[in-house]
Amino acid sequence: MFIFTFLTLRNYLNHALATTLVKVNSFKVFARSIPGLIFTWLITRYFLFQFITLKFYYPEGKWLKGDVELYQFWSLGLIQRIFPINESMWQYPPLAGFIFTIPQYVFGNSNIGFIFTMIFFDFLILVTILKFGRSLFERKIPVSLDGFAGAWFWIIWPILMGPLLLTRFDLVPTFFAILGLIAVYEKRINLASFLITIGTLLKLWPILILSILDKKVIQKMILPISIFSALILILIELISVGSLSFLENQSSRGLQVESVAAILFVIYKLLGGNVEYPFRFGSLEVEAIFANQIAILLNISTLIFFVIIFILNIKERLSILNIFEKSLIVIIFAIGLSRVFSPQFWIWIGGLSALVVIFKSTKLKRVILLLSISALFTQILYPALYVGLLSGEFFPSLIQIIRIVLFVSAMILSFKLLIQSSKKRVTDV
Incomplete structure (x- = not known):
């Protein structure tokens, strides 16, 4: 028995x-099949679309399309080639105006049309990351999941940051920034110059990529970027009105409640302090003692940080990290030292992180893990608990504190990697 x-x-x-x-x-x-990847992308984006259109329940989902409705309002003037003038919420470089008109021209409906346009760019990002990862795998470069890891990361990313991904214009500059970085990696300098120029004229942050590029690469890119920028700006200015009106609005912004530095005021308000959040320049800004001084200090800190990074990079002291890792780190710091930390900034982080995780040897795994958890807490906070945060309620304030602590932890780890890089000289991956 x-x-x-x-x-x-x-x-x-x-x-x-x-x-x-x-x-x-x-x-x-x-996990290594293209049909499986595409199938999962379709399923996840179907659910995102249903959340955005309120077919499926999403906490306070009605606020997801707030910016989409604003884009529609702007598009009515933009299709007449008139940029928003004396409009404090217009803070986009001129080329962004063209993107905002696409839904009106193609779909005749800027609301749903905009979401479909962003789904298209979302798919382009997926294909770009997948194609790059597979090309590295075919060249016998050590990559994760046979080159599929980055594409899977991008598919999963909106599960962390939420359906907001498809309701924000930031997908477009992220797409061009990704293309530009890949072009730099492949040593296609003129193409990279053009792509980074396009990204910068859509939203300014892609130009920060230049701060971490090789000295010789920067020298080769400065002239093409200057020429491309001048030609595009002159053309837009000739055929439109008010294309440069965004500059004044960008410079006038204060300290946004969601920013890293504003956590001091979130805690102060939680403890009973007098803090108000008036709506200015498209966001809720902190109005309290020392808020303006902190905003100025952040601007100075950002300038100092990028000067240091640029000098270290020119001296080839950051070469232990590849260009994708360095790009992610400088964008993390650009956001962390910014007066503004809007939820859509996670789109930038998600796109760059997807490039980073392609490589098996990446040193930013812990950084990306911290960022991913912070992104999840952002989704919990916005839009469902946002009003509670503004009111100084305990639970929303706690979520914001955790979110910022995680993000700052990622900044600290990134800084340590930069310090290590400055002490070593290793050939760039």
Whole structure:
């Protein structure tokens, strides 16, 4: 009887093990298949679309399309080639105006049309990251998941940051920044110059990529970027009105409640301090003692940081990190030292992180993990608990504190990597 029981148990365990191995192998095959990737992208984006259009319940989901409705309002003037003038919420470089008109021209409906346009750019980002990852794999460069890791990361990213991803224009400059970085990696300098110029004229942050590029690459890119920028700006100015009106609005912004530095005022208000959040320049800004001084200090700190990074990079002291890792780090610091930290900034981080995780040797795994958790807390906070944060309620304030602590932790880890890089000279990946 004992022998029979033993044999039965052994057969059961062998069968269970075999079944598990089959499932594991099936998962590995699925994770490395383009049909599996596309299928998952379709499913996730279907749910995102349903959340945005309120077909499926999403906490305070009515606020997700707030910016989309604003884009629609702007597009009515933009299709007449008139930029928003004396409009404090217009803070986009001139080329952004063209993107805002696409839904009106193509779909005749800026609300749903804009979301479909962003789904298109979302798919372009996925294809770009997948193609790059697979090309590295085919060249025998050590990559994760046979080059599929970055694409899977991008598919999963909106599960962390939420359906907001498809309701914000930031997908477009992120797409061009990704293309520009890949072009730099492939040593296609003129193409990279053009792509980074386009990204910068859509939203300014892609120009920060220049601060971490090789000295010789920067020298080769300065002239093409200057020429491309001048030609595009002159053309837009000739055929439109008010294309440079965004500059004044950008410079006038104060300290936004969601920014890293504003956490001091969130805590102060939680403890009963007198803090107000008036709506100015498209966001809720901190109005309290020392708020303006802190905003000025942030501007100075940002300038100092990028000067230091630029000098270290020119002296080839950051070469232990590849260009994708360095780009992610400088964008993390650009956001962390900014007066503003809007939820859509996570789109930038998600796109750059997807490039980073392609490489097996990446040193930013812990940084990206911290960022991912912080992004999840952002989704919990906005839009569902946002009003509670403004009112100084305990739970929303706690979520904001955790979110910022995680982000600052990622900044600290990134800074340590930069310090290590400045002490070593290793050939760039």
